[in-house]
Amino acid sequence: MLFAEIASGFNLVIFPLFWLILAKGVFNKPWDTLVHIVTNLHLIGSHTIPLIGCFTNIYFTKGHFLLSYDWKYIFGLGMFYIVWNYIGTIEEGAPMYPIADWSNFWLTVFLYSLLAVIEAGAFYKFSQWLCKKRGFTPA
Numbered sequence: 001m002l003f004a005e006i007a008s009g010f011n012l013v014i015f016p017l018f019w020l021i022l023a024k025g026v027f028n029k030p031w032d033t034l035v036h037i038v039t040n041l042h043l044i045g046s047h048t049i050p051l052i053g054c055f056t057n058i059y060f061t062k063g064h065f066l067l068s069y070d071w072k073y074i075f076g077l078g079m080f081y082i083v084w085n086y087i088g089t090i091e092e093g094a095p096m097y098p099i100a101d102w103s104n105f106w107l108t109v110f111l112y113s114l115l116a117v118i119e120a121g122a123f124y125k126f127s128q129w130l131c132k133k134r135g136f137t138p139a
Helices: 002-028 034-046 049-060 068-092 105-133
Strands: none
Touching: 002 034, 002 049, 002 068, 002 105, 034 049, 068 105
16 A cells, blocks of 8 residues: 555656656657657656556545555655666666756755655645545544
């Protein structure tokens, strides 16, 4: 259940950020080879399908509740992601995302920290709304 909550917290923010900020870059990339097509579809799918699956699960599983006090796990893993994003950038030789690209270390740490706060906050508010809508009061 905790993993479903964590995924919800991330997906609530990752999906809109991808479509509002990053998708334009994907659609401006070449689509002329199989590698380009597969890469672009992968980027679109990996930033979209998880939210669809998450909300489908919540919608059809009426006993599925998100506990607002678990926001700390979303925040903690969001902060933990900073380390792995940095390691991934070093290993790949290029940044994972164009905005927080590690060209300014402290700005990138700040942006990913802000992302963790937003993800935890979005989860907190969404879980409160869902519990209220379903008439569930967490213990």
